Amino acid sequence: MRKRASVLGLLALLVAGCPGQTVAPPPLHTPPAKTAEAKPSVPQAAPEPKEPPPESAPPRPFSTPKTTWIELKNGLRVVSLLDRAVPVAHLRLVVLAGTAVDGEKTGLSAVCARAVASSGAGSLDAIELRKRLEGLGASLSVDLNADRVVYGISVPAPRLAEAAEVLASIVGRPRLDPKEIERVQGALAERAAEKARSDGTWGALMMLHRDLFALPSEHHPYASFDATAEEIGQIKPADCKEYHRRYFVPKNMIAAITGDVPADEVRKVAEKHLGGLAGKAAPAPSFTDPMPPESTKITLVDRPGSTQSEIVVGSLGPKESEPTFAGFVAAAEVLGGAITGRLAVDLRNQRGLVSRAFAETVPFANGPSAFYVYTKTNNESTGDALTAVLDHLRALTQEVPSPREMETAARFLGGSRAVITSRPGGRADELCDLGSRGLPDEALDERISTLRAMAPEAAAKAFFEHVRPGHAVLVVSGDATRVGPLLQRFGEVKVVDPTRNFARTRTLPAAAAPSRP
Incomplete structure (x- = not known):
């Protein structure tokens, strides 16, 4: 599974260039304060309204060097x-x-x-x-x-x-x-x-x-x-x-x-x-496509004494070879982009519920991809944060992203890739990953081009086909005594011990629905 680094994400954002945003570098030092005699105040004219920054220029054509x-x-x-x-x-x-x-x-x-x-x-x-x-x-x-x-x-x-x-x-x-x-x-x-x-x-x-x-x-x-x-x-x-x-x-x-x-x-x-390496053909592993969960599964990984909980909500996504994969990736970025995604803007920046929020789509060579949303929050906010995540997932299956969200997602993904492949050996690593998944060398170039030309409706449709409310896998890592009761309103909770090979230690029943007057 691949991790996102916040510094890398910020660099990617700068390379991608979000429309209408500029970032100024911090000062190298803070000059010492000067003491001065008090002077009579002089009325100052109201500052003129600032002119809004220009829209970002369209992305320039780029072709990856031929292999x-x-x-x-x-x-x-x-x-x-x-x-x-x-x-x-x-x-x-x-x-x-x-x-x-x-x-x-x-x-x-x-x-x-x-x-x-x-x-x-x-x-x-x-x-x-x-x-x-x-x-x-x-x-x-x-x-x-x-x-x-x-x-x-x-x-x-x-x-x-x-x-x-x-x-x-x-x-x-x-x-x-x-x-x-x-x-x-x-x-x-x-x-x-x-x-x-x-x-x-x-x-x-x-x-x-x-x-x-x-x-x-x-x-x-x-x-x-x-x-x-x-x-x-x-x-x-x-x-x-x-x-x-x-x-x-x-x-x-x-x-x-x-x-x-x-x-x-x-x-x-x-x-x-x-050319001197030798050996017979390797056996091909057998793969059976898993079935999506019939209902919501909730697992609590017990970490006694933890003051924070980590929430993962996941589902199976499309195979990388399917036409809908690019749209699914775009929708996931709209939802969980590390800086501009809906989760980061709402849960972290506006509500202050979580310290970190992002979404990830992990492709495999011989099966469906794994999609998950990750958030980290204080114990007491676990229920509210999980509710907000589920609400955002549901909203993206019902509402079409805006053209601006789609443009930002495409720019961010393209910029992230540019930063990653600019590292020493980055292009060699990318060729290894593409080859191991049976994809052509130009696959990511074509995907970025597809994203930039994609209609928002296509992304929403791809997401709706695979992320269904009530059929997700919910996993929370945290102190079971403090977090467990907050999860019971979402359904039955399986509690496991990570230090004992994730053996089930107990089951918390679903909380009874409040009776109607």
């Missing part, structure tokens, strides 16, 4: 993009096996993907491998989500071949020493235990995924947002070796190389250092 694709003899696909701005090369190797392939062994990919990166490779033990990377002036990154794991290295462009040789050895010939697997396992279990104790957002999203992707008799591949400490402790070294053997094969990989390296040189490097 080049090749397929090696072993089946590995390589995408490259020339960028001469900085003499650096960004190399990413994607394995299309994220948490969705864990099956009943939740946490398998998290443990094994990191053990691959840290246990040594080929003839190099872990210490020698670390020294080799330091000699390149690089570090190895590991990024895991539901559909893929990405190994990344950024180096000076002339050293791309060396980096590719090292990365191919790490991914293709890891040692997977049992002691190193146990060390990684222990570190991840400790982190998961700490999150269970102190991270309300983590707990809420864990239960959101479980409830959204619940199936009657099997575990859905997308039902696990993360693994608990108990689940991580059940992984065996032999499981990691089998995970690597089955999925770390060239036909299940994508390499992305961006930076100051021409396409012909990329081909030579890839053929020499990545």
Whole structure:
């Protein structure tokens, strides 16, 4: 799942340019106050009314630089993009096996993907491998989500071949020493235990995924947002070796190389250092589409002593391949944009009910997207904040957004993407994500263009098709003794303990409806 950073959102807003708004930088320092003798007051003329700022100019045409694709003899696909701005090369190797392939062994990919990166490779033990990377002036990154794991290295462009040789050895010939697997396992279990104790957002999203992707008799591949400490402790070294053997094969990989390296040189490097990777075709995971909730589900993740509650209201959204997906994303931004969305303006700025509010739409490669609204508030405001969120969700299914809201949403989304891809290696990361979801390189350009030309009615219709009042998943992280009674008016509340693998501890009955006179 992806997090929004407030600083990044602000930068995106500045790049996008909201109509009619200007932002002035703060002064570098405050000058000392000057003392002066009192002077007789002189009547001042009333200031003339200020002229309103001009409307923002229409967005200028922009086309993303073209990519080049090749397929090696072993089946590995390589995408490259020339960028001469900085003499650096960004190399990413994607394995299309994220948490969705864990099956009943939740946490398998998290443990094994990191053990691959840290246990040594080929003839190099872990210490020698670390020294080799330091000699390149690089570090190895590991990024895991539901559909893929990405190994990344950024180096000076002339050293791309060396980096590719090292990365191919790490991914293709890891040692997977049992002691190193146990060390990684222990570190991840400790982190998961700490999150269970102190991270309300983590707990809420864990239960959101479980409830959204619940199936009657099997575990859905997308039902696990993360693994608990108990689940991580059940992984065996032999499981990691089998995970690597089955999925770390060239036909299940994508390499992305961006930076100051021409396409012909990329081909030579890839053929020499990545062309030697071998293995049979990876098994395809099985996906069954989950059914939307028949009624409202309410779960309270108990965090005793917490003074604030974190509220998540979610539902299943359209698949990314469906024509309505762009409209759904636009409507979600109108509702939950971090700065200009309805929730932020109303609940945070006007009512002061919440300290943070946004909406997120998370796409997956093989199923519906997950949509959720997030808010954080004081315990005593939990009921009012949840009521307001549900009211806004209902309103967006009944009222068409204004043209100004649609324009702001399109500008914000386009600006956010511009900021993200301008970071070092950002374009390589984007190509990895698009490739792992089976989308063309121009997919986001086309989506932004669609959003800018979209009628507000289309966004409202897309939202209405998937977000139905009375059929949402509600999850609240907070102190059950203080927050629980505030939630009972919304329905029956299931209380779970995040420190005990989210076991149900009790059920709070729905409050009786007030009798009519």
